[in-house]
Amino acid sequence: MSFTTALSGLNAAANNLSVTGNNIANANTTGFKKSRSEFVDVYASSIGGVSKTQPGSGVRVSEVAQQFNQGNLDFTDNSLDLAVSGEGFFTLAANTADLNSLTYSRNGAFRVNKDGLVTNTQGQALLAYSPNGKTVADGFSQGVLKTVSLNVGAGLPTATTNVDMQVNVDSKAPVPVSTTFSPTDPSSYYKQTSATVFDSLGVEHKLTSYFVPKEVTPPTRDWDVYHYITDDPLTPVSVDASGTPATMTFDSTGKLTNPANGQVVLAPFVTGTSAADIQMTASYYGSTQLSA
Template sequence: MPFTTALSGLNAASNNLAVTGNNIANANTVGFKRSRSEFADVYASSLGGVSSIQPGAGVRVANVAQQFTQGNLQFTENNLDLAISGEGFFTLAKSPTEVNDLSYTRSGEFKLDKEGYMVNNQGAALLVYAPNGAAISDGFSVGVTQPVQINTLTGLPSATDSAEIVVNVDSDATVIPAATTFDYTNSDSYNNQTSVTVYDSLGSPHILTTYFRKASANNWDVYHFISEPTTPDTKTQVDVAGGNADGSGRLTFDSGGKLISPANPFSLSSYTITPPTGAADITITSMNFAGSTQVQQKFSVNDMTQNGLPAGRLTGLDIDDEGVIFARFSNGGSQTVGKVALTRFPNVNGLTKLGDTTWGQSANSGEPIRGEAGSNNFGSIQSGALEASNVDLAAQLVNLIVAQQHYQANAQTITTENQIMQAILNI
């Protein structure tokens, strides 16, 4: 019996040394959680129970428990590196096409594979909640997870349907006689002009030129023409709905130079693209001159905007502390790609250890609880950072010394028992 007791101590000390050595080996492993050996004493029992003078039968390893305490955040220069500050795990699929084989990790070393999916070093795909629209305000379908594909994204074009031009027209400008017919090829038939690029539904650019013609002291007529960039000298007029008989609209200023009419933006007639390209007609329903003035200063354009966009390429990604992945494009547009899906468990120590710093659900862990960063007890997400191992190297080295002494003491017990046996047998 004493030999068995000492042998159990050797096994326990050996386990403690192995666990400590594993902790030390993974001191620099991102997202690693240290473990500790937990022991229980052993007693031989009978039908009468354990005797009050029973010395015990040794020790056994009750559990090797991982310690899911927070590791320090280490900042990097890669915004695809993610760290969780607080509770939760990243949700991983085995691959972008095997989305039902799930695992969980605290290691956020993500990168793009050859198809543009965000994956870890083992090729497991990061799962996100699907966006309900292009804007963050549209929300996300929490519970509907999908792999996130990045570098195939294109900034989709957006057709122009509103434009805003804020100008100052010179109060000393010459009034153009009504007898002079407007002609954009005749600079004597108007006072000033300005242009803005507008886009059709396929993202092709077109030039919208606005001509300003002084009709009387406080009244200016505005004419709108659209031309193709390839044929800028050929222009097609787009009439102002409810405007003058010649298709123009009228701007009226008060004696202080403020615009008083129209009270609402103009609506322009549709422009049919010729030759056809498959794009829809350009229809600008809001041509706004609000804020324009007429003072004794040279003609100037103080502001000019329109809401259309050409097609664009991906130029960057932003991931906020709630895990929203936000793509930026060269056309000035932006799009929400998804929201990082986090998972937590009622009993994290019941998770199955899968290796590669990942864990799997088990009967002891309880059912997974899905959620979003920053809500429902989930931690926040830090982009451009990684969670370091929570191994305290100094503490592990001290534990290594203790485990070694434990091992040597049990070995000494065997040596002592052996000497006693030799003494008995030599009598």
């Protein structure tokens, strides 16, 4: 009897170890819910009933129970990766021709198939309620599930109109040795930053901003900012001379005070092709002048 009791403990421990190993093996499985072994005592009994002096007969696994606790939410590089925060499941259809045959999952790793449907790795289509309008406040047609589809066809290109560039310039930056600015002379500016912009035909261009510190005039300091696209100067609309920079002013706390709202309206850039001129506004809102 004692051997059987001890053996039941070993078997129960082995089962618990297997469950733990399975949890560890699925640590990176999306939507996986860990399990735990639950045990019950095995009582000794006889024809005459339960003895008050006879020891129990060991232990056995009563259930391997799944734990539906909230997991960690992680960021990924896939814009279609979704997660459920709190209670609930994703509703899926194995057959898009029969939306009444539903399955449910916490796995939010989705992709777009060749037909433009959002599906999981098993090809099951994601279902959702149809919106009544264009905002959440308009509500949804509850009870009417439909597949979620995306337009995977190539759309028409759209020219860039706004570029957001939030920067920090060093409050201790010295005035450049070279007093004549040139994008090819690093000694004529403090730093540069670039952004990719597009014309009306979808062709890429690189907008580069060059920052040139001026002498400190307490309690403020000015910086000249030159804008170039493919080596052609792009000047603010309010300035006539080609290559004339915009001016950024920071106060004693490092806050940008000029231009208003950090907006610099740039003169139209002539692409030299059949594309329309690029008309953009560069926004430096939130930029600072703090010690690097």
